[in-house]
Amino acid sequence: MMCSVTSVHLTGVFMDTTQTSICSVLVAIQSGMSLEQAASTELRAYIYLSLALFDGVYFNRARELFVQTENHLMVQEVDRLLCRYTKSVPDSSGRRDVEQRFWDYAHTHNLVVLRTLQTSRDDDELRAAVFLVLDTDEKVKVLKELIPSTEVCDVGVVDFESTVFEQLGSHPAVTQYYGSVKIDETLAFLRREYAFGQSLLDFMRDGRRVTQGVAVQIVRDLARILADVHDQGIVYLDLRPKNVLIHMNDVQMFDFNTSRRVASRDEEIDTHVFDPRYAPPEMVLRHRASTASDVFQLGVLLHQLLTGTHPFDVCHEFVEHSDDWQNLTLKFALASALVPYAYTGDDPHLALVARMLHPDPSRRPRMREVAQYLTERHPHQVVIPHPERYGISPVRERNTVLFPARMGIPHKGHIDYIARLIELGYFVRVSLQQAYTQTSRDPIPKWLVQKMIARSLRDLGYTQNDFSIELTPFFETDEEHRMHFAASPGWKDVVVIASSNPDVHTLFAGYPILDQSAVFGKENVMYLDRSWGAQLRAAIRSNDRKTFEQFAASGIESIRSFNELRAMLADESCPIEFVHGCVFVEVQKEHELFLRKRVRRFQTPEQAIMNVLRTTDPTARFVDVFARDTQISLQDQPMRLVYHSVQFDGTDEVIRYDLLPLM
Structure with a gap:
């Protein structure tokens, strides 16, 4: 049989299939009925064809049934697919000991391997090895194995990720590509920046919903990015929540492993x-x-974000199993192929979805039209609230x-710095230095700064399982x-220091350093360390509310x-630089001294x-240590600790609180 690469458009060949007919078949299959009993010959043919997405054996079954129903157009398509997807046996001889060979290379080329992000095998499945490294320019990067072409089945339906990145070029909302490096004669790695951000999947799990403004903003920004990607002759092909990141308030895309190059927007290419x-x-x-396939996928995503439902979940009775590819194929792919998107109403956003989900790609x-439409209707930015992050x-x-x-006053840059460290896979131990100092540079008590940091990290979806915050005194x-630090609990677990302060680098000589440049910088671009606190202090003192909010x-x-x-x-009446004596805490209850206690180290x-x-x-226990007034339970009664003031007599520092009922 000769392979034909002629494109065949199937406009008008979609079956007259209703949601009810597909649902009845799926429910029957789920209850144990055979496919032959549950479905007509024509529907069985399309079911087998959809199942061929993950198991090529179904191509032959689909072809037999299309022959029986004299659907010659689909027979022609299956013949083309059978020819295209004839599997070859990959040659893995060049991929032995991938991890060890990479570690040897890293050692001899002064790369600090921070962690393995993905191994080259998982239950005997071949996949690219991926490492997180601190490169020789002291910037964090991802090195991802480039699988040799001799090991890739169906070479005609993939482009190598490095080739896609080279054609795409630089884009602010796409992970930056830094070229590739050859480890030895048969092993090479792609080099790129780390993709920071929270998975869009977290915003949609367990029935979570975003507001219409947030939904449209996310899709609008994705449409802008994808329009630029299309302008560069790239089709993304795998748009889904797990491949979209929300970093602070910015939308970003990563993982171009499945993307393809095209000569024009209308060119059709083979794919999985x-x-x-x-x-x-x-x-x-x-x-x-x-x-146009990217447009369809974005339409599915827009419908999900707006409604909280999948546009092609036409059979709620058929139980979805997220780890069962065959189950997902029957439930969603079959319906998207055979059942037109149903929309009635006057919501202009869902009317746009209906156009994006048209079965005919043309x-x-x-x-670009989608991006312009959504930009015209929603030109302004809204704040994207982050849900609690999912996972370990x-x-x-x-x-x-x-x-x-x-950290006299927490800046967005401080929080982004900490967040990036957590996203790199670390537990972050924040140590607020000179904790009992109060000067013009440290105007806010550090026990309040501690709360501000924690609340800001919570706003990004982090919990106390991701970070800790401690107060560290000023040492001479x-x-x-x-x-x-050597005597502090958990010091043996510290493996990296994060700071751009040269004095800190000297203090912790011998530890790997992740400074601002390491996590914010780009390769071959000079990065100047930011003094974030000075901006905020100046804005507050000058009553510059706009800069403060920025x-x-x-x-x-x-x-x-x-x-x-x-x-x-404005209060500089009693600056405290160094506490020579002890730090005490006093609590008043009903205007009388309730307790006095020395604050011990740690x-x-x-x-x-x-x-x-x-x-x-x-x-007695803490209920919320990061509330404005710390909430506690005392004698089973809700109470709050309200910070009052701090006094210094030249030797000892006394921190005063009031103990009040929780209002």
């Missing part, structure tokens, strides 16, 4: 289906795609980054400073208002208070 939930009809029925709008939190054991910072010598960490005003911060910065003032409370009430 990568997720049945986002497969357009031309992928399901013909294994073909074009830029009838869908261009990606980083372990602390031998995986902790120490983040020592004076480096030796005292080092001894403090740079302030999101959690600041949940702890102290802008006007309260102005008052703190404690916060509120932890010292709680230790005293538990001597008389063993059930």
